[in-house]
Amino acid sequence: MTSFLIFVCFNLAFFSVSQAAVTVDCGKNSMSVRWAETQSQVDPYSLLLGDCSPTQVTIKPFGTEAVFNAEFGACTIRRLVTVSQMLFETEITSTTTSKGSSVYYPVSCAYDRPEDWAPPLYDPLLFHTHGQGDLNFHMALMMDDFSAVATSTTFSLGSMIPIAASVDQHSHQPLLLLLEECVASTTPELGPDSQMYPLITNKGCLVDSKKTNSKFLPRSQMSEIRLSLQAFKFAIGEDVYIHCELVAWDPKDLDGGKKACQYDKTNSRWMLFDDPSQSSLCSCCDTNCQGRKKRELAAESLDSTYVLGPLVIVENS
Structure with missing residues (x-):
């Protein structure tokens, strides 16, 4: 032990x-x-x-x-x-x-939780094999510079909430980590009585970026994703939980159902975070996104559900 x-x-x-x-x-x-x-x-x-x-x-x-x-x-x-x-x-x-x-x-x-625990990141230099190995997902609230796990879970309204997620791929072929759905809630389990605030919907659309400064941050590796959420006016002073669906996917096979999109306010359009040249995949973010029908690799092991929290958002003093 x-x-x-x-x-x-x-x-x-x-x-x-x-x-x-x-x-x-x-x-x-x-x-x-x-x-x-x-x-x-x-x-x-x-x-x-x-x-x-x-x-x-x-x-x-x-x-x-x-x-x-x-x-x-x-x-x-x-x-x-x-x-x-x-x-x-x-x-x-x-x-x-x-x-x-x-x-x-x-x-x-x-x-x-160990004091030095942080989501482990995938090192491509240690990756040599391909196949359908087991996947281990990780997610955590982080310090502002993403150097360590957050020591406080209280955020002022309008400040940024850093979130990191990663996947250990082991013997699996290289995969891209995506956040498919994320919602903030007042309960650790979603139910009929839960208050909810949508963050990422429609299979990878960061809808919160359309009205706030929330955004994806540049990747250092395919197998990790960093999200900077602007603390939102939701359940002020109460416990808030962030529920996310993570999915690992073939980076060469992105489509309307597997993507990471955020809103570019300067040009008033949705942009594909990983490859702006394919931003047409995000055109469905304001309607209904559907992915192509195809056989997924070990589909039963490619996704995971995480709950972060509780965190508290407070009014600025």
């Missing part, structure tokens, strides 16, 4: 007709979740941890048990990065219901 991490496991509220005991064991890079039930009110084979089925199911005369073993980054486990912690969150649900009630049981693992 790595010495700079302190492992903490906790369970949140439980809503189900069944009386189940749920235990969570947090490992270095994974979680093991055990669902044990004596009254057998829920079919254990219908249970899901995120979008993953049980690793093992045991049915006994006195009850049932479902066990999930999931690595972080799989099973739609979400990572929430704060100043002091890394949280890995998902929930147990059921594909069937019992007497009209559904299963919903959030589970989490919390870790102290």
Whole structure:
């Protein structure tokens, strides 16, 4: 076990007709979740941890048990990065219901964040192979010069919020990292009661750049992207969470559905961040962007969802 991490496991509220005991064991890079039930009110084979089925199911005369073993980054486990912690969150649900009630049981693992942690960047000098290897995504709030992770998450209205994202490509072919969708919300999970403020929509259009000074910053590597958001007038003084969909894509195959576009106020038009000569790909940003139909390389592993926060935006004193 790595010495700079302190492992903490906790369970949140439980809503189900069944009386189940749920235990969570947090490992270095994974979680093991055990669902044990004596009254057998829920079919254990219908249970899901995120979008993953049980690793093992045991049915006994006195009850049932479902066990999930999931690595972080799989099973739609979400990572929430704060100043002091890394949280890995998902929930147990059921594909069937019992007497009209559904299963919903959030589970989490919390870790102290190392002081020197930052999104690792891909070094092309260390890349030698091609293929369809696993991808590991990273995202964090950064210092103004992007030299380290932010030490404060309070921003004055109108100031800039630096965000960095990257992907470890391992044995995968070189890929371009894109932010497909980003929205600010007052809740760590999006729901019907969440207040929301759109930042990036329509498959890569930085809509906030049309009314603020938000912008993408020059890349140092294909596998990273830096975003400078101007602190917006939204939920002033409240906790704000930024939800983003990250996608890694073939840099030679950009289209209306895979792109990074920002608004050029000087020329009153949308520009393709990575190649202005192909800015026609951004012409759909004010309407509805659609990508070409094609077979994606290992599509199930090419994207990831991240939640940053909480951060707080305050009025200037």
